[in-house]
Amino acid sequence: MKHLSAENTKKVFYTLKNLSDTRWSCRADAVKALVHGYKSILNALTEICNDAGQKDIVKCQARSLYQNMSRLETSIYTQFWHEILEGFGSTIRYLQNSTMILSTALNLLKSLTSFVESKRDAFDSYETAGKELSDVQEYQNSRVRSLNVPLKPIDYGKASAVQLSPKEKFRTESFLPVIDRLIVSLRERMSAYQVANERFGFFAEISTMKNSELTLAAKKLVHFLSSRFGS
Template sequence: MSFFGVIQRIFSSSTKRWQIFKDHVQGLTVKPLSQTRWESHVDSVKPIKDQTSKIRDPLIDLANISDDSKIKSEAEGLASFELENFEFVFGMVIWYKLLYEINIVSKFLQAENMDIDIAIRQLKGLISSLQEFRESGFDQALIEAEHIASEMGIEPIFREKHIIRRKRQFDEINSEEVTQSPKESFRVNYFLFIIDQALSSLQTRFEQFQKYEETFGFLFSLERLKYIDDDSLLHSCVNLQESLTHDGHSDIDGSDLYLELKLLRHSLPRESKRAIDVLNYLKKMDSCYPNAYIAYQILLTIPITIASAERSFSKLKLIKTYLRSTMSQERLNGLAMLSIEKKVVEKVDYANLINTFASKTARRAIFK
């Protein structure tokens, strides 16, 4: 919070300060921080990391020419106590590395044609990269931070923290306290803490993907389906049947799915390498593989991200206002579906729909 608070203070809403930045820094484009857009954080850190010394100079000029005591004090504090603080420079290198990698994977997962198997591989790769960065990234980031500090003319040293010693009671055992160097304290309490928090969040948020892989993993690709042995294939089919069972009823039959997949993996064309390709092939077979068709349909409806749910809630606020408090659930579902699937609705022939609706809801009575 302190780090991004400084970032936000540097690029405040002051038009005078922004004009001074534009006069000193070429190509400066910074987006303000947003609570709902993760990408805004890396976009805010990048300009400062790449042009730290060029951003410090306008702050010094602002402190010299400003007549406002508040602006003068804030500019001096940012230039002298934040940007010239080696720990802030080091933290900027760490945050950029972390945010950049997460942002790449985040944007990749938001693609419309993203498959769950590719998403799982991307997340595993991200976790492995962060684990590697945790083990060996501190020294690499330190070298880069020292290079930035050298360009700015500041000493690459870690500030000594004041240790508050608690008064001991007369009956306490006198144990020796382990003291850490400022560098080691920064590595443990800042670097490792941030990376561990990121790893913990990733592993917790995407545990469900691992369960999906255990259940649907044998259907992810044609290559995996072809090389799985019969015993493992049968076990996977039975496991999938149990996962899709509710109140004693299952969407598929595991034994029949096993027989269908044994035949399917030999009859699929070579160009069918993804799950969507297999489903398109099953559509053409006119219900010859009913269990496989249902299994692949369920697999491909598992959402990779939750953006669609967020859009649904956004639409709900526009549709069900306080003036529509008596709207029925059926009507609300219909209006929400029309609003969310707007692109599909635009392709519908309204004339046929109106004729169908009129024929089914005719209320004119014929008297003899």
């Protein structure tokens, strides 16, 4: 079986990597390789499944991976996380710069948060990209759920049913909640940077501050340190 790698139009090769638990840049690289090699990976998994020389457990694992990657939902998430992780990776590289000042870091986080927020309205574009990536056009089975409404005794057991389309079900129950959790986490991080910038950010602007501004900022910092650590 050929080495699993993907080649784009610029003759750049991407090799599959393990997903890092800690480094965002490694996660971005892993998902990028998946995006650029999606069809090649599916073909390789098919070869494994049909290879009589492979152990049953190996073929079973390959079949399971193939089935998961052959879902439209998986290819949509692959395209989504590819774009999101690229954005996170770029921001984190700037944040890790030793010369980064707090106000700039705060603006970067604000920009990243706005970037993620904009993806709430981008589902259709990810769906289109997911279909192109996997050649799968349909979602998995839809689900029928009952409306949670008060019933008169005569209507017991006859609640009207709302059938979500597979697309709408995935968008509202999976796609949007992921984005909202990301936004909440980013806002929490941004809040921490905001507090730090209000207390210590003036050190990077001392040369341009008026005496009155510098005095006020210093007094606020002294007050905070005194209340935190005692006089």
